[in-house]
Every structure is written in C-alpha cells, then in structure tokens.
Amino acid sequence: MRQSKADYIIFWGFGAMNQSALKNAQKVGFPRDHMIGSWWAGSEEDTVPAGDAAKGYLSAAMNVSGKVPLVADIEKVVYGAGKGNLQDPSKIGSINHNRGVVIGILTVEAMRVGQKKFGKRVLSGEELRWALEHLDITDARLKELGASGLMPSLKTSCLDHEGSGKIKIQQWDGTKWNVVSDWIDGNRNLVRPLLEESAKQYGKEKNITPRDCSKES
Numbered sequence: 001m002r003q004s005k006a007d008y009i010i011f012w013g014f015g016a017m018n019q020s021a022l023k024n025a026q027k028v029g030f031p032r033d034h035m036i037g038s039w040w041a042g043s044e045e046d047t048v049p050a051g052d053a054a055k056g057y058l059s060a061a062m063n064v065s066g067k068v069p070l071v072a073d074i075e076k077v078v079y080g081a082g083k084g085n086l087q088d089p090s091k092i093g094s095i096n097h098n099r100g101v102v103i104g105i106l107t108v109e110a111m112r113v114g115q116k117k118f119g120k121r122v123l124s125g126e127e128l129r130w131a132l133e134h135l136d137i138t139d140a141r142l143k144e145l146g147a148s149g150l151m152p153s154l155k156t157s158c159l160d161h162e163g164s165g166k167i168k169i170q171q172w173d174g175t176k177w178n179v180v181s182d183w184i185d186g187n188r189n190l191v192r193p194l195l196e197e198s199a200k201q202y203g204k205e206k207n208i209t210p211r212d213c214s215k216e217s
Contacts, residue, residue, distance in 0.1 A: 001024070001025060001028050001030045002028040002029075002030070006034075007034065008034045008035070008036065009030070009034065009035045009036070010036055010038075011035050011036060011037040011038065011041050011059075012037075012038050012041065013037065013038075013041045013046075014040055014041065018037070018041050018046040018047075018050075019046060019047075019049045019050040019054075021035075022035070022046075022047070022050040022053045022054045022057060023050055023051075023053045025053065026052070026053035031056065032053070032054065032055060032056040032057040032058075032172075033056035033057070033058060033171070035057055035058065036058045036059065036060070036169070037057065037058065037059035037060065038059070038060055039059065039060040039061060039062045039167060041059055042059025042060060042061055042095065042170060042177075043094065043095040043096045044065075044091070044094045044095060044096070044177075045096065046059075047172045047177075052174065054172050054174070055172060055173065055174040056171065056172065056173075057171070057172045058169055058170070058171050058172075058180070059169070059170055059172075060167040060168075060169060060170075061095065061167055061168045061169070061170045061177070061179070062099070062102070062151070062167055063095070063098050063099050063101075063102045063150055063151045064095075064098065064149060064150060064168060064170065064177070064179055065093055065094055065095045065098055065170075065176065065177045066093055066098075067092070067093040068146060068147055068148065068149060068150045069146030069147075070101065070105075070145055070146035070147045070150070071092065071093050071097075071098060071101060071150075072146075073146060074092070074101065075089075075092050075093075079092065095177065098150060101147075101150070102147075102150065102151045105137070105145060105147060105151070106132075106135065106137075109135060109137055109141075110128060110131040110132045110135060111123065111128070111131065113131040113134055113135060114127050114128055114130065114131030117130070117131070117134075132156065132161075133156050133157055133158050133161065134156065134157070135154065135155065135156040135163060136155045136156075137153055137154050137155070138153050139153050141153075152164045152166040152183050157213070158211065158213035158216050159213050165185065165186045165188070166183040166184060166185055166186075167183070167184055167186075168181050168182065168183055168184065169181040169184070
C-alpha cells in the first residue's frame with residue numbers, strides 16, 4: 001500500500017487476512033474508504049475484529065444486513081421458541097446470517113417451481129436442477145416473502161445459473177454496515193465472452209461435451 005501509492009485498492013482478501021489488511025492500512029495511513037472489498041471480504045467477521053481500523057471500509061454485498069420482515073419473523077418464530085441453533089443470537093441479521101436466509105429462499109423457491117412442474121413429492125436431483133434453472137424471483141415475490149431489498153431479483157436459465165450478478169456497495173461505520181449504493185450490474189458484455197471462451201477451452205482440454213440448452217425446455 002505504502003509503496004504503490006494507489007488511489008484505490010480492490011481488496012480480494014479472505015478470512016483473517018482481511019482484519020490484518022485493515023489494521024495495516026491504518027498503520028500506513030491508507031484511507032479505509034478507498035479500499036473496496038469483494039463480497040467475501042464484507043461481513044462483520046471481517047470488520048469487527050479490526051476495531052477502529054475498519055471504519056470507513058467499503059465492500060460489495062450480494063445481500064444486505066439488517067432485519068427485513070422475513071429475518072424478523074425468523075428471530076421471533078424460530079429463536080423466540082428456543083429452536084434456533086445460532087450460538088450468538090446477536091448475529092441474526094448480520095451479513096453472513098442473511099446470506100444463509102437468501103440461500104434458503106433460493107432453495108425453497110426452487111422446490112416450489114419443481115413441485116409445480118413435477119408434482120408435490122420429493123424431487124430427484126435432475127428435477128431440482130431443472131427447477132434451479134427456472135427460477136424467476138421478482139421484486140413482487142420478494143415483497144411477498146418479506147425480503148424486499150435483502151437480495152436482488154433474479155431469473156435463471158440453462159445458460160445463466162447466476163441469474164442476477166448484481167451487488168450493492170456497503171460501508172462500515174465502526175459498528176454496522178450501511179448501504180451506500182443501489183443495485184449495480186456487472187459488465188456482462190465484457191465478462192461473458194471471456195467466461196464462455198475459457199469454459200470452451202476447459203471443455204476441450206478435459207474432453208467434456210457441453211449441454212445443448214436449445215434442446216432443453
């Protein structure tokens with residue numbers, strides 16, 4: 001940081017190295033509001049242990065923190081009944097806790113989609129894969145679930161397992177994350193061709209025949 005004299009740093013840290021990097025940034029006088037972390041470098045576990053050194057730090061977020069109605073219901077219905085297994089209930093509504101809630105939304109919505117097509121029964125692996133490739137979680141559906149703003153709307157397909165790719169930028173104020181942007185789209189026109197070319201080359205090297213999505217409904 002000190003030698004490069006960078007204006008901004010895109011931070012790809014993971015785990016304990018994030019706390020160390022923030023403390024070192026403070027030590028050398030690099031402004032934390034000029035450090036922008038990837039989504040996996042943007043949880044309370046990355047900032048709280050760094051203390052004052054984390055204040056002002058920015059990161060990407062696939063989901064936000066806070067107790068949206070769905071999370072509040074989980075706290076009341078599950079933890080209020082003594083059925084929760086989170087060792088520290090104060091982490092309810094944290095970035096990583098809410099990420100688990102998002103994963104739960106995606107899983108349950110996929111089961112709904114799959115059972116609507118294949119019947120209300122236990123789905124096979126192939127049927128659940130089909131369902132995960134036919135998600136359409138709109139803003140209206142998120143509102144119904146009590147999860148508005150928790151995650152972006154998304155729509156998946158055989159060709160697009162990502163479904164959204166949107167992130168928000170959040171900033172640590174010393175005690176909590178605050179959202180400081182709207183949902184931001186990635187540059188798919190730039191990235192997608194590179195991804196497909198890399199996948200094509202990998203398939204060729206490993207003798208993998210790619211799926212033909214045009215033949216799937």
